[in-house]
Amino acid sequence: MHSLTQVLAERARRVKAGRNLLDFVSYTMPTYQVNWHHAILANKLQEFAEGKIKKLMVFMPPQHGKSELVSRRLPAYLLGRNPELKLIGCSYSSDLSSSFNRDVQRIIDDPLYTNVFPETRLNSSNVRSSSQGSYLRNSDIFEVVGYKGFYKSVGLGGSLTGTPADIGIIDDPVKDAIEADSPTYRARAWDWFTNVFLTRMHNDSQILVTQTRWHEDDLSGRILARMKGWEVLSLPAICTGSHNSIDPRQEGEPLWASKHSLERLVEIQESNPRAFHALYQQDPKPFSGGLVFPDYRLGTYEGKAKIAYGLDFGFSPDPSALVEVAVQGDCMYLKECFYRQHMTPDDIKSAVLEVVARGVPIYCDHRTDLIQMLFRAGINAKPAIKGADSIDTGVKTMQNYRIFIHPDSLNLQKEFRYYRYREDKDGNPIGGKYSEDMNHGIDAGRYGIGGMIHKVELKSRGFKIS
Numbered sequence: 001m002h003s004l005t006q007v008l009a010e011r012a013r014r015v016k017a018g019r020n021l022l023d024f025v026s027y028t029m030p031t032y033q034v035n036w037h038h039a040i041l042a043n044k045l046q047e048f049a050e051g052k053i054k055k056l057m058v059f060m061p062p063q064h065g066k067s068e069l070v071s072r073r074l075p076a077y078l079l080g081r082n083p084e085l086k087l088i089g090c091s092y093s094s095d096l097s098s099s100f101n102r103d104v105q106r107i108i109d110d111p112l113y114t115n116v117f118p119e120t121r122l123n124s125s126n127v128r129s130s131s132q133g134s135y136l137r138n139s140d141i142f143e144v145v146g147y148k149g150f151y152k153s154v155g156l157g158g159s160l161t162g163t164p165a166d167i168g169i170i171d172d173p174v175k176d177a178i179e180a181d182s183p184t185y186r187a188r189a190w191d192w193f194t195n196v197f198l199t200r201m202h203n204d205s206q207i208l209v210t211q212t213r214w215h216e217d218d219l220s221g222r223i224l225a226r227m228k229g230w231e232v233l234s235l236p237a238i239c240t241g242s243h244n245s246i247d248p249r250q251e252g253e254p255l256w257a258s259k260h261s262l263e264r265l266v267e268i269q270e271s272n273p274r275a276f277h278a279l280y281q282q283d284p285k286p287f288s289g290g291l292v293f294p295d296y297r298l299g300t301y302e303g304k305a306k307i308a309y310g311l312d313f314g315f316s317p318d319p320s321a322l323v324e325v326a327v328q329g330d331c332m333y334l335k336e337c338f339y340r341q342h343m344t345p346d347d348i349k350s351a352v353l354e355v356v357a358r359g360v361p362i363y364c365d366h367r368t369d370l371i372q373m374l375f376r377a378g379i380n381a382k383p384a385i386k387g388a389d390s391i392d393t394g395v396k397t398m399q400n401y402r403i404f405i406h407p408d409s410l411n412l413q414k415e416f417r418y419y420r421y422r423e424d425k426d427g428n429p430i431g432g433k434y435s436e437d438m439n440h441g442i443d444a445g446r447y448g449i450g451g452m453i454h455k456v457e458l459k460s461r462g463f464k465i466s
Helices: 004-019 021-028 036-049 066-081 094-109 111-116 183-200 219-226 262-271 273-280 345-355 368-376 390-399 410-418 440-453 455-460
Strands: 055-059 086-091 141-143 150-155 167-171 206-211 231-234 306-312 320-328 331-340 362-364 381-383 402-405 421-423 429-434
Touching: 004 021, 004 111, 021 036, 021 066, 021 111, 036 055, 036 066, 036 206, 036 231, 055 219, 066 086, 066 094, 066 111, 066 167, 066 206, 086 094, 086 183, 094 111, 094 141, 094 150, 167 183, 183 219, 206 219, 262 273, 306 440, 320 345, 320 440, 331 345, 331 410, 331 440, 345 368, 362 368, 362 440, 368 381, 390 429, 390 440, 402 410, 410 440
Parallel strands: 055 206, 055 231, 086 150, 086 167, 167 206, 306 362, 331 402, 362 381
Antiparallel strands: 141 150, 306 320, 320 331, 421 429
């Protein structure tokens, strides 16, 4: 027999668990160890559950408890609060997303969950097809009995046709460094996010993305660069002193000392600094040893300078970039004139006419039809020098100058910060081999300086040079 005090205390715990995510986690998982950073994350997720945050990103190191809260406990909590909700859960693979799906089912099946949310229950049998005439329950989707709510899991790249969603959760969209360093994979992930995932959302939908960072241009990085309105919670493994104000640590303190000591984190950092900076510190960027242009500065020229332009046509999904190249002695000054996605040929022609004086040469990426279109419009457009070694030659030509970038050229500055040599299997930079992304403005600059100082070669190929 339980005393009245015990009964009332248990009832109070259930009520609190139904109203607050962290209380729900503690009640349904009594062994859960709450560190201070879990409480901070849970508070953000509570605001998300209450609709106060529409778009949330969470960046935390591996093995620090983010998936337990975000991808297991939160979906169960949301469906308990509102069994009519339609949820989608996504990860880099269908196996991982299905694993989260099964974990959510186990939580909902637990009697402790039923104590808190008795209205939310699942089919007791495995049901794979709606033709069986019952509520679905399998590793890909489950439906709440008696309600319209469901949870559907899918791997990144998978189909979501016919699945409208109130809430979409993406956990670990990147598998490993190989995927993260692949421009092709990053483009594929972005295309899936925009063409599949976002099309399942409506005006009131909410989106939650959580991951350890891998690359400056990984899915989260690309979303933040191109979409507005996101709230970001980023917690580095070792406090840097320049992070979120809600972090109570002093500089140099670990995030979860009882599980991941400072000594262990330092060992990881020393064994692979680049990976540690991305995965553990949530600040992916190449190191200066691999940077192609580590010593550029911000600045503008005064007086007369020798001027040409470079134009990288780009086209979707890549940006089109026009860069002014000005040379004074051993100094080269670069300024982006435009750097935009989804530009049509007519858009490019109009933009060029707005900024480039008549007669000033523009050295262009090789598209004969577009170069002729610009030439007919009165633009002094010429093909850039290309060939087997033209990239390496152009880069080395630029490296012969002291490089200054206009302070307003933010995209160009970003490219110079991250443009790097390719690496061998041991992580060492390979001379003459360059990354295949973060280079559209750099390519335009390379075209401009190459055409400016190699006119003799262009003349030999039959092009009229001003």
